[in-house]
Amino acid sequence: MKPAVILYKKLPDDLYARLAEQCDVTEISNLSPENQQQHAEAFRQAEGLLGSGGKVNGDLLAKMPNLRVCSSVSVGYDNFDVEALNQRNVVLMHTPTVLTETVADTMMALVLSTARRVPELDAWVKAGHWQKSIGPAQFGIDVHHKTLGILGMGRIGMALAQRAHFGFGMNILYNARREHDEAQTRFGARRCDLETLLKESDFVCISLPLTRETHHLIGAAELALMKPDAVLINAGRGPVVDEQALIAALQAGKLHAAGLDVFEQEPVSADSPLLSLPNVVTLPHIGSATHETRYGMMQDAVENLIAALGGSVDKNCVNPQALK
Ligand SMILES: NC(=O)C1=CN([C@@H]2O[C@H](COP(=O)(O)OP(=O)(O)OC[C@H]3O[C@@H](n4cnc5c(N)ncnc54)[C@H](OP(=O)(O)O)[C@@H]3O)[C@@H](O)[C@H]2O)C=CC1
Numbered sequence: 001m002k003p004a005v006i007l008y009k010k011l012p013d014d015l016y017a018r019l020a021e022q023c024d025v026t027e028i029s030n031l032s033p034e035n036q037q038q039h040a041e042a043f044r045q046a047e048g049l050l051g052s053g054g055k056v057n058g059d060l061l062a063k064m065p066n067l068r069v070c071s072s073v074s075v076g077y078d079n080f081d082v083e084a085l086n087q088r089n090v091v092l093m094h095t096p097t098v099l100t101e102t103v104a105d106t107m108m109a110l111v112l113s114t115a116r117r118v119p120e121l122d123a124w125v126k127a128g129h130w131q132k133s134i135g136p137a138q139f140g141i142d143v144h145h146k147t148l149g150i151l152g153m154g155r156i157g158m159a160l161a162q163r164a165h166f167g168f169g170m171n172i173l174y175n176a177r178r179e180h181d182e183a184q185t186r187f188g189a190r191r192c193d194l195e196t197l198l199k200e201s202d203f204v205c206i207s208l209p210l211t212r213e214t215h216h217l218i219g220a221a222e223l224a225l226m227k228p229d230a231v232l233i234n235a236g237r238g239p240v241v242d243e244q245a246l247i248a249a250l251q252a253g254k255l256h257a258a259g260l261d262v263f264e265q266e267p268v269s270a271d272s273p274l275l276s277l278p279n280v281v282t283l284p285h286i287g288s289a290t291h292e293t294r295y296g297m298m299q300d301a302v303e304n305l306i307a308a309l310g311g312s313v314d315k316n317c318v319n320p321q322a323l324k
Pocket residue numbers: 075076077096097099103151152153154155156157175176177178179207208209210211213214235236237261262285286287288289
């Protein structure tokens with residue numbers, strides 16, 4: 001008999017067919033309480049869960065007594081209560097690697113668009129303000145040969161360092177829990193403490209996961225350490241930055257600009273002051289959102305689920321120790 005799975009994400013037809021060949025699929029739009037109630041029996045039967053967005057915690061696990069594998073279409077897994085999964089011996093699979101280069105591209109796009117004011121000046125031209133030669137009021141700041149500080153020198157941090165070092169001749173600083181020799185060898189990157197990185201960087205780029213340790217890691221005190229002409233880029237998770245403190249720092253002119261792909265609340269509220277600050281570039285959490293990469297993530301998530309249901313967790317597994 002095929003294992004029963006709940007699918008809470010729309011898949012392309014070919015990937016759906018691949019999943020349905022191996023599993024008995026119940027497809028729902030999301031993990032809302034209404035869907036959980038309406039499909040209570042499917043949740044009770046399910047051995048697998050595949051999708052992205054929505055909390056997977058003790059409450060949901062209580063409704064899924066047969067669950068063995070969760071497969072997330074994301075690399076970040078802060079939506080999952082990993083301790084609760086471990087207690088229940090539920091394996092969690094995710095999609096690192098396939099999205100790394102694309103997310104680094106997004107971060108570099110935020111670096112360039114904040115520094116050179118691309119969205120702001122695009123709106124200015126389209127509004128008909130370009131009536132004569134531009135002057136200092138339209139100038140930006142250089143990116144090349146500046147110092148780029150990376151918080152979280154993992155897969156994405158390394159791919160960003162590669163772009164910044166080889167493409168833009170930038171000096172690289174980083175902060176991570178451990179030394180990354182490869183970053184030193186390939187990009188001449190220097191590991192430093194958070195305070196030094198914030199004080200010395202022209203661009204502070206966050207590619208950290210959201211954990212108890214990283215929640216509000218960047219608050220008012222940390223923002224105050226940054227140079228007044230520095231730029232903050234966040235493509236990790238919104239709550240790594242205390243958003244109210246960031247708004248206050250930007251409104252007080254203590255930072256040059258910010259480039260944000262992630263927010264404390266997503267979608268960001270339409271009345272957030274971040275949306276009316278001209279020196280803030282906002283994106284709707286599109287780090288990995290290209291056709292090719294999103295397809296690759298969904299493909300990996302399907303294969304991860306099938307492999308883990310079959311007892312194989314050799315790659316892309318967050319908690320292999322949970323396998324019984
Ligand atoms: N905006 C978007 O669309 C996307 C956002 N992301 C976010 O990016 C995150 C990183 O992804 P990825 O690079 O693949 O993950 P990795 O696990 O490869 O890298 C994470 C890095 O963060 C560091 N880190 C973790 N906790 C701390 C801490 N407390 N203090 C200092 N450093 C810490 C790790 O340090 P060490 O090396 O020492 O272990 C590691 O260098 C994801 O978790 C997700 O939240 C990912 C994809 C898309």
